[in-house]
Amino acid sequence: MDCLFCKIIAGEIPANKVYEDDKVLAFYDINPQAPVHILVIPKIHISTLNDVNKENSEVIAHIFEVIPQIAEKMNLEKGYRVVSNCSLYGGQTVFHIHFHILGGKKFGVSFG
Numbered sequence: 001m002d003c004l005f006c007k008i009i010a011g012e013i014p015a016n017k018v019y020e021d022d023k024v025l026a027f028y029d030i031n032p033q034a035p036v037h038i039l040v041i042p043k044i045h046i047s048t049l050n051d052v053n054k055e056n057s058e059v060i061a062h063i064f065e066v067i068p069q070i071a072e073k074m075n076l077e078k079g080y081r082v083v084s085n086c087s088l089y090g091g092q093t094v095f096h097i098h099f100h101i102l103g104g105k106k107f108g109v110s111f112g
């Protein structure tokens with residue numbers, strides 16, 4: 001499958017990893033939009049949020065257990081933002097579901 005994030009999981013493309021276990025991987029975004037910008041992805045290929053279902057949602061729950069651990073490691077004790085862009089109008093560019101952890105600054109209420 002021609003998926004950038006599957007290639008990162010397979011080790012075919014390098015990534016600057018910050019967390020890894022048997023189900024998920026987290027690494028620095030190559031084009032950071034905040035002082036701290038981490039992507040968290042499942043190791044199984046799920047294209048978009050619309051493809052989450054009863055069979056694969058356990059890994060999504062696991063991602064949300066891992067996010068606070070990553071935030072702590074990144075010293076985001078003042079808070080952070082988690083974003084997942086879904087499909088065309090959501091601005092998704094990589095079609096392997098991922099959650100952006102954005103931190104290190106105070107965000108406003110705008111979502112652009």
Ligand code: AMP
Pocket residue numbers: 004013015028029030031032039084085091092093094095
């Ligand atoms: P999205 O637009 O929500 O699909 O987010 C995709 C993100 O992947 C963007 O923020 C990109 O900067 C990031 N990205 C693309 N290629 C890489 C890469 N090789 N390593 C790390 N992050 C990447």
Ligand code: ZN
Pocket residue numbers: 003004005006007044045046095096
């Ligand atoms: Zn993939």
